[in-house]
Amino acid sequence: MKRLELAFYEQPTLDLARALLGQYLVRRHPEGDIIAKIVETEAYLGAIDRAAHSFGGRRTKRTEVMFGKPGHVYTYQMHTHTLLNVVSGPVGTPEAVLIRAVEPIQGHEWIASNRPGVKRYDQTNGPGKLTKALGITMDLYGHSFQQDPLYIAEGEAGVVIEAGPRIGIPNTGEARDYPYRFFERDNPYVSKFR
Template identity: 60%
Template sequence: MNKDKQFQPLQKQFYNQPTINLAKSLLGNILVNETAEGVTSGIIVETEAYLGAIDRAAHSFGNRRTKRTEIMYHQAGLVYTYQMHTHCLINVVGGEINQPEAILIRAIEPYTGTDLMLARRPVAKLQNLTSGPGKLTKAMGITMSDYGRAFFEPPLYIAEGMQVKQIKEGPRIGIPNSGEARDYPYRFWMEDNPFVSR
């Protein structure tokens, strides 16, 4: 990929596909955040799908419609941020309206603006900079104030990247109390990428 090219947000229609497919399709595309400090971007290398009302691991399981999950009931392609301990995590809303599904962006590979990412989140090894959902948001300056934005328009958006040929899949991480849902193979990642969370 040419780092000097102008980023082009993926069209709104890109998000109108089944959530599992969308979770795979996001891999290889570029998460971009334009802030007053500068622009940072990273190639999405790991995602996790959450299938809403029928998925015990999803925040919206059983159609729990709360202030936190409200955005999940809207159109696909919107930003769902939530707080986990001290970290802000970022998700892509999937599914149809009133079908509250989402995809967690779990890890990215730094692409542009790496110096700014390191200023926000100093690490000794570059591999540790964005290899987790809380790490990448801090490095990219993504906060709870981004809740409800659209991924198909600036300042926080997903741009066209590269096609991924080898996608691995397995159980999601960090959901031990979700019954049978903890074993669903809804985590997807780019094979052999050093920035995958584990």
């Protein structure tokens, strides 16, 4: 699989959030690789976005990686879940794209062992679910998508994209209604909007 070039991550954040749809998220394991198609993303526009962890230029140990080069991993904990983000925006502009859902392509047996007893479409249809399924942990904070064990490879072209409001950010004023969530139309792995 052809790894995406660094230049891919240098496009504006909203464009990147769309462009990631259809690409393959690859998690390398000694026992076998897990490959999953990205089917849902959410963009966060840093200092100007009330829903972003870096709103107002907030620079903390947690957000530090977002101030660096695009194409790196920003992981954070929410409750008991690790969430995976792609750092975007120019250096010093703390923006990121949350990977919200993926469709398993290869490594179904490893996904099932990481998510025992969970129905197929519920294994990876949410940001905390997909990280459990692929074995993505906080250890990958700051990791470059140009290196193993986690990278993004060229995927499918021609994905039909829809947009809607982001999910799970109720206390962010008008930012909760921004149509910055992008997803593949009619894909059963897209997370459920409640």
